[in-house]
Amino acid sequence: MNIVVCVKQVPDTATERKLRSDDKTLDRDAADGVVNELDEYAVEEALRLKEAHGGEVTVLSMGPARATETIRKALAMGADKAVHLHDDALHGSDALGTSYAVSQALKKIGFDLVILGSESTDARTGMLAAMLAERLGAPQLTLASKVEVEGTAIRVERITDYGYDKVEASLPAVVSVVEKINEPRYPSFKGIMAAKKKPVETLGIADADIAADQVGLANSWSEVVDFAAAPPRAAGTVIKDEGDGGARAAEFLASKKFI
Amino acid sequence: MTEILVLVDHVDGDVKKVTFELLTLARSLGTPAAVWAGPGYSDAAKARLAEYGAEKIYIADADEIGDYVAAPKAEVLAHLVAERSPAAVFLAATGEGKEVAGRLAIKTDSGVISDAVGVGEGFVAEQSIFGGGVNVHSRVTRGLPIITVRPNSTAPVAAAGAGAEEKIEVALSDAARAARIVERVVQEKGGRPELTEAAIVVSGGRGVGSGENFAIIERLADSLGAAVGASRAATDAGWYPHQFQVGQTGKTVSPQLYIAAGISGAIQHRAGMQTSKTIVVINKDAEAPLFEVADYGVVGDLFQIVPQLTEEIEKRR
Ligand SMILES: Cc1cc2nc3c(=O)[nH]c(=O)nc-3n(C[C@H](O)[C@H](O)[C@H](O)COP(=O)(O)OP(=O)(O)OC[C@H]3O[C@@H](n4cnc5c(N)ncnc54)[C@H](O)[C@@H]3O)c2cc1C
Ligand SMILES: Cc1cc2nc3c(=O)[nH]c(=O)nc-3n(C[C@H](O)[C@H](O)[C@H](O)COP(=O)(O)OP(=O)(O)OC[C@H]3O[C@@H](n4cnc5c(N)ncnc54)[C@H](O)[C@@H]3O)c2cc1C
Numbered sequence: 075m076n077i078v079v080c081v082k083q084v085p086d087t088a089t090e091r092k093l094r095s096d097d098k099t100l101d102r103d104a105a106d107g108v109v110n111e112l113d114e115y116a117v118e119e120a121l122r123l124k125e126a127h128g129g130e131v132t133v134l135s136m137g138p139a140r141a142t143e144t145i146r147k148a149l150a151m152g153a154d155k156a157v158h159l160h161d162d163a164l165h166g167s168d169a170l171g172t173s174y175a176v177s178q179a180l181k182k183i184g185f186d187l188v189i190l191g192s193e194s195t196d197a198r199t200g201m202l203a204a205m206l207a208e209r210l211g212a213p214q215l216t217l218a219s220k221v222e223v224e225g226t227a228i229r230v231e232r233i234t235d236y237g238y239d240k241v242e243a244s245l246p247a248v249v250s251v252v253e254k255i256n257e258p259r260y261p262s263f264k265g266i267m268a269a270k271k272k273p274v275e276t277l278g279i280a281d282a283d284i285a286a287d288q289v290g291l292a293n294s295w296s297e298v299v300d301f302a303a304a305p306p307r308a309a310g311t312v313i314k315d316e317g318d319g320g321a322r323a324a325e326f327l328a329s330k331k332f333i
Numbered sequence: 334m335t336e337i338l339v340l341v342d343h344v345d346g347d348v349k350k351v352t353f354e355l356l357t358l359a360r361s362l363g364t365p366a367a368v369w370a371g372p373g374y375s376d377a378a379k380a381r382l383a384e385y386g387a388e389k390i391y392i393a394d395a396d397e398i399g400d401y402v403a404a405p406k407a408e409v410l411a412h413l414v415a416e417r418s419p420a421a422v423f424l425a426a427t428g429e430g431k432e433v434a435g436r437l438a439i440k441t442d443s444g445v446i447s448d449a450v451g452v453g454e455g456f457v458a459e460q461s462i463f464g465g466g467v468n469v470h471s472r473v474t475r476g477l478p479i480i481t482v483r484p485n486s487t488a489p490v491a492a493a494g495a496g497a498e499e500k501i502e503v504a505l506s507d508a509a510r511a512a513r514i515v516e517r518v519v520q521e522k523g524g525r526p527e528l529t530e531a532a533i534v535v536s537g538g539r540g541v542g543s544g545e546n547f548a549i550i551e552r553l554a555d556s557l558g559a560a561v562g563a564s565r566a567a568t569d570a571g572w573y574p575h576q577f578q579v580g581q582t583g584k585t586v587s588p589q590l591y592i593a594a595g596i597s598g599a600i601q602h603r604a605g606m607q608t609s610k611t612i613v614v615i616n617k618d619a620e621a622p623l624f625e626v627a628d629y630g631v632v633g634d635l636f637q638i639v640p641q642l643t644e645e646i647e648k649r650r
Contacts, residue, residue, distance in 0.1 A: 200432070
């Protein structure tokens, strides 16, 4: 089975995240770049499926030059090879542009299964998997907490508000995973060393048949008009419980008309 | 005025509160037209939609629409966009709502704004990003504005609309039938409001210590008519079902009141609750980061404080 895992480099949530004042895109230099946490679960699931069914796991990441750090991490976990979609023309692409570029790269790579995280920690649109399914005409098995493949049949459990749905489709398919699905492995020392020798192919937009007028900031379907730091929350009252903490909290709730 | 399509969020024939919020928002910018896609449409549903201002109700109630993941609803909306040229489409920023929006955006070659907390003149949307740290205004520049709106960010206000019904038939494509839902498994704990819809949410974390102990969290929630939430530490431990997880990879909630007991306030938890209007934190560790966003905090043992709080609330009722 030929599995492609989409992996995004995002700013570390533990550091202060910003937009750039010049073009209002994400400031990738202001913070450390890390693998989008959920994408580690996507890589793990791909590796488990490969272990069970054979085949190959390819990492696909669209991003600036430093996204190679993220690609190496996924390779160190055990993926076989990687494709880095990297071109200045891609800077500032919105969700539509990103899904278009990634879908073109996927067509070029070829796949039986595409696995994504269900959401990135920076943009958090949670739309990319559905958009890829739409663009590729492939079944959408998203928000999966369990994935099973048998021949060309694929079954997932999809998390919903009320519990979960059991969903079935045939390969090729697009899957996104929630963090309940597995426990990602840590790269071993051996894995880290091996990753350095694994092939990483860099594709520019021409290499992946990406039309220049469908990607990049200038061609995005949406724009940021303006932005500002949220006003800090007014410092609240913090009391120490002296035996009446619950009663005093109730006072507070009453003063706010919650009771 | 031109129509704004509002995709109705419904489960088992019941219209979700977020739909009334979307209709209220749509009314401030144009003529709201509700779109019912899937089985379960009824006179009761019609009455509710009209009560909140739906001038028009488009009904695509074929059973089939509910049998597949996201794609059929996007096809219903794309059909209406082509036929009616609406000014915009509003959807709930839920897992499914976002996915339908994403697919619709591609079908109609339109931009999409995700997880807006408000929409103003010219369909300029407000987003609260980076866990509530930055406020953004954004808008669609190509095609028609498709906007998903976070539940609880608009107060629903009733205002009678005509509710003129119009049946529509949409022949689903094979692609829309690619991912079939073969079974729905309901794990909802009965009686409480739905987590993302609730005006008050009471959440417990690792500090609660066990599944049995969650009963004290539930009792506090019930005294307030609230939903129960949980941190990932609690859902991972199996103390509370996963669909009640609040946070980055759980539900995003934005209630009037959020009470957190025994939750430290990791960034991934905060990402899902930081835009709550009022936050109350109970934790024995005065250094817990969640106190930084608390309007009211009590440092102490939740096993003392939560039952006392519940009792006080019940006394005052
Ligand atoms: C704060 C912020 C808000 C934004 N809001 C909007 C908006 O409202 N509308 C809009 O159209 N655009 C928006 N964008 C831009 C858009 O989100 C980006 O283009 C982004 O790369 C794709 O969306 P996502 O990360 O939200 O995807 P999600 O759907 O949240 O991500 C799901 C998965 O997709 C995969 N993935 C995402 N990006 C890549 C990548 N570059 N390479 C490989 N795999 C990837 C990963 O597996 C990830 O886990 C926003 C960007 C930011 C920074
Ligand atoms: C990819 C990824 C996604 C994640 N998504 C989410 C998410 O969606 N939601 C989420 O919540 N987390 C998420 N997390 C996990 C997050 O990082 C934290 O691990 C988690 O939120 C911690 O839960 P907690 O606060 O309940 O536990 P802890 O951090 O262990 O905190 C427990 C708190 O309880 C207090 N306490 C203990 N006993 C008592 C007592 N008797 N009385 C009062 N206080 C007491 C302690 O002082 C402590 O502050 C995610 C992590 C990753 C890597």
